[in-house]
Amino acid sequence: MPRRSVLILAAIALVVAIGGGQTWAAYNATTASNANSFASGTVALTDNDSGAALLTLATAVPGDTDTGCITVTYTGSLASAVHLYGTTSTAGTGLDAYLDLKITRGTFTGAAPAFDACTNFTPDATNYGSGNGVVYDGTLLAYPDDDYLSGIVDPPAGGAESWTSGESHVYKLQVTLRDDIAAKGKNATQTFTWEARNT
Amino acid sequence: MTTIRKISLTVLIAGLVAGVAAFGAFSAFSATTSNTGNSFASGTVAIGDNDGGSTALYTSANNKPGTAVVSCISVTYTGSLASQVKLYASTGISGGTALNLKVERGTKTTGSFPACGDFAATSTAYDGALAAFPTTQPAGVDGKDAAATWATNDTVAYRFTVTVVDDGTPNAHTTVTSSGSHDFTWEARNT
Numbered sequence: 001m002p003r004r005s006v007l008i009l010a011a012i013a014l015v016v017a018i019g020g021g022q023t024w025a026a027y028n029a030t031t032a033s034n035a036n037s038f039a040s041g042t043v044a045l046t047d048n049d050s051g052a053a054l055l056t057l058a059t060a061v062p063g064d065t066d067t068g069c070i071t072v073t074y075t076g077s078l079a080s081a082v083h084l085y086g087t088t089s090t091a092g093t094g095l096d097a098y099l100d101l102k103i104t105r106g107t108f109t110g111a112a113p114a115f116d117a118c119t120n121f122t123p124d125a126t127n128y129g130s131g132n133g134v135v136y137d138g139t140l141l142a143y144p145d146d147d148y149l150s151g152i153v154d155p156p157a158g159g160a161e162s163w164t165s166g167e168s169h170v171y172k173l174q175v176t177l178r179d180d181i182a183a184k185g186k187n188a189t190q191t192f193t194w195e196a197r198n199t
Numbered sequence: 200m201t202t203i204r205k206i207s208l209t210v211l212i213a214g215l216v217a218g219v220a221a222f223g224a225f226s227a228f229s230a231t232t233s234n235t236g237n238s239f240a241s242g243t244v245a246i247g248d249n250d251g252g253s254t255a256l257y258t259s260a261n262n263k264p265g266t267a268v269v270s271c272i273s274v275t276y277t278g279s280l281a282s283q284v285k286l287y288a289s290t291g292i293s294g295g296t297a298l299n300l301k302v303e304r305g306t307k308t309t310g311s312f313p314a315c316g317d318f319a320a321t322s323t324a325y326d327g328a329l330a331a332f333p334t335t336q337p338a339g340v341d342g343k344d345a346a347a348t349w350a351t352n353d354t355v356a357y358r359f360t361v362t363v364v365d366d367g368t369p370n371a372h373t374t375v376t377s378s379g380s381h382d383f384t385w386e387a388r389n390t
Contacts, residue, residue, distance in 0.1 A: 027244035027280065028336075028388040033256050033272055037380045038298055038329065040363045041261035044373035076373070078263045195369070198263045 041078035045196040047071060048115050054192065055175050057099075062179035068116035070192075071108075073168035078198035081160040083151030084135065084171075085144045089189035096140040096190065098183035103136040104172040105155060112170075121172050128157040140175065140190060148195045163196060242280035246387040249273045249312045256313050256359050256383070260375075264365035270313035273356045274342070276349040280389035284342025284349050286324065286357075288332040289382040297376040299362045300329040304344060307356035318358050329361065329378055336386045348390055 047070050054068035074080060084103070088096055106123040113119040123133030130137040135156050144150045153160045154169075173192065177183060249272060250256070256270040276282060286302070303320040310316020322344040325332060333339050341347075343355060366372065 026388045026390075027242075027278075028386055029244045029246045029278060030384050030386045031246045031248045031274060032382050032384040033248065033250050034253060034382045035258070035380050036255045036383065037258045037260075037378055038268060038294075038361045039260045039262065039375050039377035040294075040297060040372065041263050042373055042375055044370070077261050077375070 041076065041198065043076040043078055043080055043196050043198050044074070045080075045082070045194055046073050046075060047194070048073075050115065052115065054116050054173055055190075057175060057177065060177045062177050062183070065174060065176040067118055067172065067174040069108075069113075069118040069121055069170055069172045070116060071112065071168055071170050072194050073166070074163040074196060075165060076163075076196065076198070077165055079162045079164055080196040080198045082154040082163055082194055082196045083148045084154060085147060085151035085193055085195070086140075087146055087191040087193065088140070088143075089191070092188035093186045095177075095183060095186035095188035098178040098180050098186070099140040099188060100176045100178060101136060101138065101140045101143055102134065102174045102176075103152075104131075104133045104174075105135050106133045106170050106172065108170055118172050121170060123172075124155070126155070126158065128155045135171075140188060143190075148197060151193075151195065154194075160199075162199060242278070242389065244278035244280055244282055244387050244389050246274065246276050246278065246282075246284065246385055248275070248385065251312060254312065257361055259361070260377075262361075262363050264363045266362070268361045269315060269358065271307055271310065271315035271318050271356055271358045272312060273307060273354055274385050275352065275354040276387060277351065278387060278389070279351055281348045281350055282387040282389045283346060284385055284387045285336050285339030286342055286383060286385050287336055287339035288334050288384070290334045292330045292332065292378050292381045294328075294330050294376050294378045296328045296330070297364050297366070298329040298378055299327065299364050300332060301326040301358075301360040301362075302340065303358045303360075304342075305356050305358060315358055318356055320358060324357070336388075339386070342385060342387075349387065 049070055054070055055066045057064055057066050104123045106121055108120045109122045110120040125132060128135055135154065136143065136152055144152060155161060256272055257268045259268045262268065302325040304322045304324050305318050305320040307316055307318040324340045343349065
């Protein structure tokens, strides 16, 4: 009788189900700590050069100079200290010893010009040791290379500034070719780096 | 007479006869002895903590390398059966190897949740990437060192230390690395 078969099958299924439920041989209990979360902060530094060079001196003669301004903006969430350093290309032939570099920190008072113009640039009112706003004044060769720790602290006097989110400073860079016959025929390529590290 | 009435009458008569027979059967002494007061009940498995029900051990943002978030929680076993306790986390924790969690077992008598008060560590349960913390009971971290069993009223304090792993890679931290919301569960199972 098909109806009876179905009933028997149902009964077997029930027994099997109960048997399965009984495989718990242990009690258990839980307690929990809920909704924990942890996140890092950020360190981010940008500039307005869009990848273009700041300074260019081609077929220069002694006394030739080039000036450029760059705006560096901090967008990280953690307070940071900024150091300046550079990388001199090994492809250069030694002109960096005959190039004077002066870096001045300041702001644009009024409208900011397009990169890399310095219109409306005003140096910081503080003398960091070499004149108001000047953070470096020396040869390109002597400019610190490749290393945050040996880099120039921003600013170099009065303690490192704590850069916070949204803060920006304008840096005016000026290179001048020295009057030295030894500089003849030489060239140099330089990268300038601003590095932020959270404090 | 209907069949039902006939049957009823027969049953009545049979009952009467049986009753008389039973009455007459009292003709022997008897004695019994008994063992009373037997009972059987299940044991219990129960575990609790001191977080007040819903307060997180940590909800911390904008952290930097070298600065740790430290919180403590005490877990107490109140079941009657000896149990094993395992600690595991909820799934889906993000952050990869950028966030580190250290869980230490110890004792603690002062400091209300989640403060650590006089916490004194006795062993380390876990020290590694937060995102790699086990997420199932079988794979969970042992509640006691060397998976020792828990008896009634055993309490273990746990110190959670969460840190951002230091990484000097330039421009690698311009966006937030977050663990996402996650839970920790202590699960007791009787042995």
